[in-house]
Amino acid sequence: MREIVPSAVGTVRTTAEHGAVDVTIVSLLPDLMPAVRREDGQVLVALQTVGTSGDASRDVADALLRALELEPGDALTTNDLPEPGPRLQDVLDPAVPFEPEVRDEFDFWLAPGEHAHEVEAALENANELIVPTRPVAVPEELGKAFWCRMNGKEFLRWVVAAAEEETLDALARLAARRTAALEDGARLIGAFRTCGVLVPVWELVRGTEADELAEPVAALAERLGTALRTTDPLTSDERRARAGLVSRQVNLR
Template sequence: MGKASRRKGADKKTARAARVPFAPRPFEGLPGETGWVAMREILPAATARLTFSYDGGEHTARVATVLPLAWAGLHRTDGERFIATQSGAGSGDLSRDLAAALIATVDTEPGQPVVKTPPVTAETPRLQDLLTGDAPEIELHDGFDFWIEQDELDEATAASLEQANSAVTPTVPLPSVQSAYWCRIGERTYVRWVLPHDEDEATAALARLHAAGNDALMRGPREVSEERSGGELRGVSEAGRLLGAFRTCGLLVPVWEVDAAAEPASYDGGMGELSTRFTEALESVRSGDPLTDAERRARAGLVSRQITIR
């Protein structure tokens, strides 16, 4: 192949890629941005109700983490519409991909799935253009029973559903702060917190906490005291250790490993206290207070362990 032909092929690929502007923070500006990120990356089985405007009409739908066979959307025979955040679409703007799936559920006959996300362009609306109402209220599920209608549960469907349900990671919200979730992966347990702030500022605030020894996730005093017997703690660890953070959808998600023997709710009070400490550290960063040498080293350590998901 000659240089001209290769250049022509490269130009076509560039043109296709340029059709949709890249959105590093696709849910920015939406009410409940961190909830959208959580449903995209860290929640196994969850739904939330949406209201949206399209083609001069008002519509409702449910956003889900996953749909059968990784479908992008579904219009059930009972009229319920779904879109999935974890369908694998990738135009460069996840908000536009999900909006395209949402529109497709309106145009799809009841009882039919939206198997793949429709192609999008720079003219395709984004979720920010369609959604109405407040931040979606996320509902966690033990499994994927919300996929089906009761009269659809034949033997084959029941077997498939049972298999999917067995793979669900146990996940519990910590309601003292927004978008913080306890989860069990194998034999170990973690708390993951989706932060709504600028990545660099959030990383600096975490580094400031770490350098001061204030980044541990403590269990609430009430829960800890209930487990004491004769002044002893019976081998239960009171603090969760900050492992690091990952970056996704333009936001930072720090992760703590916590005691696998403790109840998830026992960390809720400590999560609230940690949130207060983090907010204070963030405010000091935003005020221009420079990082100390120890804080810069802590920041370098956090950054070196960061991974970016999608």
């Protein structure tokens, strides 16, 4: 939600120390606002904002705690440099599962029946520019995967739930064996590095829809899982494949 998914929402709850309040975590708010309390009283905290401390967890926790003090209809418009304090994992109740929902629009910016001219104008513009994104099922231990369509092309972005170096090694093992592709014509083109994880990206066959990926992604997940569990030193071919993957990485923040 911080880097890959344009529009998504999920509910969390603060610890008893912080009021045991339900808060909606969202991908993005208008003008990159850190947080807002809608007219209906619901607090929304965004992940796609401009960080200031260098610690995203501390930045989001600070915005969340300040948002709890807002009046309905008010917003945090800037991310000030927070003083030392709790991080997100110190503020949220881990017993409440976080299950974000990918959306097609930014309709969550306004409560049902709420009208705000400036927000409505930004909402219309944002909805027109949104990158169509759909979740694709992968084993929970392997992270989350998303189909998206950009500039007339389709891609699979896979947020692998493993350390960057482990994921690179696993992808190198697959690439050296020519088993890193999803299917004929769908190829691994590189990876994003963000938030301590690697997000490999496959360019799909033109016109591929999200619901067509179940079988090829399941097969790739099996190969990737096996590669992640392999601890043998990389062969010379695998090291070359790894170097090629490294050269095609893009850092997001």
